[in-house]
Amino acid sequence: MPIRVQNELPAKEILERENIFVMDEYRAVHQDIRPIQIGLLNLMPLKQDTELQILRSMSNTPLQVDVTFVNVSSHESKNTATSHLNQFYVPFEEIKEKKFDGFIITGAPVEQIEFEEVDYWDELKEIMEWTKTHVTSTFHICWGAQAGLYYHYGLEKVQLEQKLFGIFEHRVKNRKIPLVRGFDDYFMAPHSRHTTIPKDQIESDERLTILAESEEAGVFLVMAEDGRQIFVMGHPEYDRMTLHTEYMRDKEKGLPIALPKNYYPEDDCERRPVLSWRSHANDLYTNWLNYYVYQITPYDLMGTPF
Secondary structure (H helix, E strand, C coil): CCEECCCCCHHHHHHHHCCCCEECHHHHHCCCCCCEEEEEECCCCCHHHHHHHHHHHCCCCCCCEEEEEEECCCCCCCCCCHHHHHHHEEEHHHHCCCCEEEEEECCCCCCCCCHHHCCCHHHHHHHHHHHHHHEEEEEEECHHHHHHHHHHHCCCCEEEEEEEEEEEEEEECCCCCHHHCCCCCEEEEEEEEEEECCHHHHHCCCCEEEEEEECCCEEEEEEEHHHCEEEECCCCCCCCCHHHHHHHHHHHCCCCCCCCECCCHHHCCCCCCCCCCHHHHHHHHHHHHHHHHHCCCCCCCCCCCC
16 A cells, blocks of 8 residues: 655655655645545654554555644643654644544553543543544554543543553454454454453443453454444554563663563563564554445545535
8 A cells, every 4th residue: 555645754764665655745646546534643752653653554455545643732742853743743723624534543651640631631532522523434542542432432441450561462253344354363462551441341332342352461452333433452553673662761760660571582682572463463454444444435525424
């Protein structure tokens, strides 16, 4: 799939070196097709890393995807240069009159704070409400998934005894649903979080369908409204070294952090981590874009009510 981004986006050069087809703005506007419009609300602190990870994950279908990077106005990012945000991001206020084929809400390092105490919670609630009428399918990641399940369905997150950190095995539960088409019976996926939403809470709401879960990490993938809302509890978009970077960061800060599970060969943090989740991560994003965005979204995006 050609990913359409601004010509100067730093991730563009990296993706091209990985032989991922990235289409610049000039070529895109001269193609006689309608690109899929995807909004990415990036709440992660290292925004450029997240941009690269998610663009890479969406790069495996023949669809042309036009990505709009969105940020919240009620929070000041301290880990990404203002110049980068000003050049590549738009505040929600500027896109709220538009409609999108798909929308992604990332995780955020605020999971140990009550939702109502997060400084941009009111704005995020407005965005999540807006997705009901302006987006064909919304894809929530990690804390974004917990926030979405809390806002839309009233499910409460629960503090874990210790951080869930590492690569965990998951089992597919509903193989006939297209979102998990092509998955093996068991697959690996990364988690990095301090909170969870218990399985019994999710099962008690008949509007929600669990598609994959882990004995150790809990529920991984949940769907609602025939795919209008998708919730992913882990971080399938993470690259090989992301957990290593998080582990070393917390160690340097003196924070209590265990080795990420099932990650380093023989649990030796000096050795290169094993990449064991990329193929299923790619399948997940490809299935979402194909079956729940492209196959469902109206051609006249602005003129058709959701």
